[in-house]
Amino acid sequence: MPARRVAVLAPVAWRTPPRQYGAWETVASNITEGLVARGWDVTLFASRDSVTSACLHAVVDRGYEEDSAIDPKVAEYLHISEVFECAAEFDLIHSHCDFMALTYTRLVKTPVLTTIHGFSSPQIMPAYRKYGDGYFVSISDSDRAPGLNYLATVYNGIDLALYPFRESGGGDLIFLGRIHPDKGAHLAIEVALKSGAPLVIAGIIQDPIYFREQIEPHLDNVRIRYIGPVGVAGKNVLFARARAVLHLNTIPERFGLVLVEANAAGVPVIAMDLGSCREVIRQGETGFLVDGADDAVQALKRIGEIDRAACRRRVRQCFSIETMVEAYERVYATIFDREAGRCS
Amino acid sequence: MPARRVAVLAPVAWRTPPRQYGAWETVASNITEGLVARGWDVTLFASRDSVTSACLHAVVDRGYEEDSAIDPKVAEYLHISEVFECAAEFDLIHSHCDFMALTYTRLVKTPVLTTIHGFSSPQIMPAYRKYGDGYFVSISDSDRAPGLNYLATVYNGIDLALYPFRESGGGDLIFLGRIHPDKGAHLAIEVALKSGAPLVIAGIIQDPIYFREQIEPHLDNVRIRYIGPVGVAGKNVLFARARAVLHLNTIPERFGLVLVEANAAGVPVIAMDLGSCREVIRQGETGFLVDGADDAVQALKRIGEIDRAACRRRVRQCFSIETMVEAYERVYATIFDREAGRCS
Numbered sequence: 001m002p003a004r005r006v007a008v009l010a011p012v013a014w015r016t017p018p019r020q021y022g023a024w025e026t027v028a029s030n031i032t033e034g035l036v037a038r039g040w041d042v043t044l045f046a047s048r049d050s051v052t053s054a055c056l057h058a059v060v061d062r063g064y065e066e067d068s069a070i071d072p073k074v075a076e077y078l079h080i081s082e083v084f085e086c087a088a089e090f091d092l093i094h095s096h097c098d099f100m101a102l103t104y105t106r107l108v109k110t111p112v113l114t115t116i117h118g119f120s121s122p123q124i125m126p127a128y129r130k131y132g133d134g135y136f137v138s139i140s141d142s143d144r145a146p147g148l149n150y151l152a153t154v155y156n157g158i159d160l161a162l163y164p165f166r167e168s169g170g171g172d173l174i175f176l177g178r179i180h181p182d183k184g185a186h187l188a189i190e191v192a193l194k195s196g197a198p199l200v201i202a203g204i205i206q207d208p209i210y211f212r213e214q215i216e217p218h219l220d221n222v223r224i225r226y227i228g229p230v231g232v233a234g235k236n237v238l239f240a241r242a243r244a245v246l247h248l249n250t251i252p253e254r255f256g257l258v259l260v261e262a263n264a265a266g267v268p269v270i271a272m273d274l275g276s277c278r279e280v281i282r283q284g285e286t287g288f289l290v291d292g293a294d295d296a297v298q299a300l301k302r303i304g305e306i307d308r309a310a311c312r313r314r315v316r317q318c319f320s321i322e323t324m325v326e327a328y329e330r331v332y333a334t335i336f337d338r339e340a341g342r343c344s
Numbered sequence: 345m346p347a348r349r350v351a352v353l354a355p356v357a358w359r360t361p362p363r364q365y366g367a368w369e370t371v372a373s374n375i376t377e378g379l380v381a382r383g384w385d386v387t388l389f390a391s392r393d394s395v396t397s398a399c400l401h402a403v404v405d406r407g408y409e410e411d412s413a414i415d416p417k418v419a420e421y422l423h424i425s426e427v428f429e430c431a432a433e434f435d436l437i438h439s440h441c442d443f444m445a446l447t448y449t450r451l452v453k454t455p456v457l458t459t460i461h462g463f464s465s466p467q468i469m470p471a472y473r474k475y476g477d478g479y480f481v482s483i484s485d486s487d488r489a490p491g492l493n494y495l496a497t498v499y500n501g502i503d504l505a506l507y508p509f510r511e512s513g514g515g516d517l518i519f520l521g522r523i524h525p526d527k528g529a530h531l532a533i534e535v536a537l538k539s540g541a542p543l544v545i546a547g548i549i550q551d552p553i554y555f556r557e558q559i560e561p562h563l564d565n566v567r568i569r570y571i572g573p574v575g576v577a578g579k580n581v582l583f584a585r586a587r588a589v590l591h592l593n594t595i596p597e598r599f600g601l602v603l604v605e606a607n608a609a610g611v612p613v614i615a616m617d618l619g620s621c622r623e624v625i626r627q628g629e630t631g632f633l634v635d636g637a638d639d640a641v642q643a644l645k646r647i648g649e650i651d652r653a654a655c656r657r658r659v660r661q662c663f664s665i666e667t668m669v670e671a672y673e674r675v676y677a678t679i680f681d682r683e684a685g686r687c688s
Contacts, residue, residue, distance in 0.1 A: 059474075069467070070467070071465065071467035071468065073417075073444075074443065074467055074468050074470060074471050077443065077444055077447045077471065078447065078470060078471055078474065080447075081447035081448065081450075081451075084451055085450050099418065099421065100417075100421055103421045103422065103424075103425035104425065104448065104451065106425075106429050107425075107428055107429065107448065107451035107452060108451060121415065123413070123414070123415035123418055124415065124418050126418060126422060127418055127421065127422055130403075130422065
């Protein structure tokens with residue numbers, strides 16, 4: 001089914017792919033590169049400093065999170081409307097821009113597929129309800145809202161080449177994620193203190209008060225360290241020294257890209273059994289699903305039971321770019337079929 | 345030129361018309377009611393609790409500034425896109441929704457007129473530059489950006505019936521506006537202290553630090569009072585006791601609705617000679633244009649020279665709803681002519 005023209009609409013919070021943090025941009029990039037590799041004619045709508053083998057179409061110079069001179073509201077309105085003004089050039093618009101892009105969809109004839117990377121708050125649900133008859137993909141079975149026209153769940157895929165497999169790890173516990181109560185860095189600290197294992201915390205500080213009150217007091221630069229946000233290279237350094245990644249999220253996880261990245265490198269994951277974690281991590285096979293810090297301490301004792309090669313195998317099978325893009329190709333085919341049915 | 349169908353797109357920060365503060369919604373309401381009075385078929389897109397004699401079309405229950413359960417971003421995207429989804433029902437969309445609405449204009453055939461109520465920051469200019477070939481109205485000659493396709497300046501008009509004329513005033517100085525350095529409440533205090541006249545300050549506190557540091561220390565509930573925001577009734581109470589309204593803005597004024605309201609009631613205005621103030625206030629006739637607090641103190645001594653009836657006459661002539669709507673009718677006619685030319 002080549003020669004179809006697809007526009008991938010990435011967010012413009014960060015560059016695509018992001019230098020460090022930016023899960024939505026990462027996935028938009030992986031889809032774009034995967035589609036190009038499989039012969040699709042793809043135009044990526046993203047910030048002008050983005051890096052892609054697709055055609056890049058940009059109206060915003062840099063991610064608004066990376067340049068305080070850019071007004072996020074202006075950037076989003078200009079960026080999102082741009083793809084819709086070009087809609088006639090494409091057979092499909094694949095949006096990663098949340099409810100904002102939905103509000104343009106009824107003004108163009110080109111079908112729009114929205115990958116919902118997460119519902120940021122109940123306040124955005126009126127927008128999804130209004131446009132619920134659009135085309136949607138969820139990134140996990142658990143992260144679905146009722147009443148939306150879902151065509152499939154497509155798990156996020158990563159480039160396995162970026163995360164080389166290591167037969168053995170080290171002794172560190174690793175926390176990788178936004179420093180925010182939702183992601184549970186404080187629970188990772190609790191596990192580290194109770195188990196006596198050293199912990200390295202990496203990620204952007206999204207909630208400075210939480211960081212100051214619940215994280216910073218424990219940092220001693222030896223047993224518990226905070227190293228700021230890290231990119232791919234930094235993650236690999238952490239994975240090389242890792243005994244396990246701790247992902248003790250306190251709210252339902254939507255997907256959990258870092259779980260897959262860790263598994264790709266052969267690192268087992270101890271994850272809270274909330275949201276999508278049980279779709280990503282197989283209990284006793286690629287890590288452990290737990291119900292709290294004490295449970296995680298117990299799981300840590302059994303971490304040697306995890307076959308590191310099995311972790312990587314599962315990522316290759318279920319969470320690779322190729323697997324993801326093949327799944328999206330099936331979704332696209334469904335949309336093209338339905339649209340053809342509409343016209344006839 | 346009746347039977348043309350016009351959609352007026354008001355903002356949804358506040359109800360239309362607003363209960364108290366909300367200049368953009370006030371003007372959108374005045375235009376709507378004025379058009380209806382002159383026989384136009386008008387649909388007002390505004391919050392659901394709005395009050396209008398036009399047909400009301402609403403998707404947002406209340407102004408997002410009046411209900412913390414409403415996400416401003418969601419409300420704006422849903423509200424603005426709604427009018428464009430209904431575009432085919434209208435001969436003209438008259439937008440008061442800034443650059444956000446511009447981003448939908450190229451996706452519909454219906455012409456869109458944007459009244460620019462002010463450029464909130466240099467960061468929004470990229471949006472105006474992109475859509476500069478649209479149809480624009482400025483609210484004063486001074487508040488124009490280069491390169492935009494302006495069809496006219498149309499001064500804001502008020503309903504004179506709301507502000508009854510009073511032959512004589514009282515002894516108070518009045519400050520009416522947002523409590524923000526831009527609006528110069530601190531300069532009004534300086535004038536009050538230097539002239540010995542009592543000052544009443546009314547308006548929403550938009551900059552709490554400014555209020556705490558530069559306004560609050562002077563409040564003594566006798567000579568200098570702050571009474572919070574006021575609606576039309578509250579303004580009339582203030583005007584009845586007013587010797588003059590002090591409008592010592594520190595950045596160029598875009599229009600200055602309160603100057604006109606004060607003049608309508610017969611109250612002279614002492615205004616900073618910045619931006620549109622010299623278009624609204626006639627030097628020595630409806631008030632005084634000054635270059636600072638000391639100049640304002642001098643002007644206050646001459647305030648008795650102002651003919652209060654002349655103030656009202658000028659508002660009736662230049663800043664009434666009727667005058668404004670007639671001017672907009674001429675702008676609409678220009679647009680209809682140009683659009684007809686495009687089709688042929």
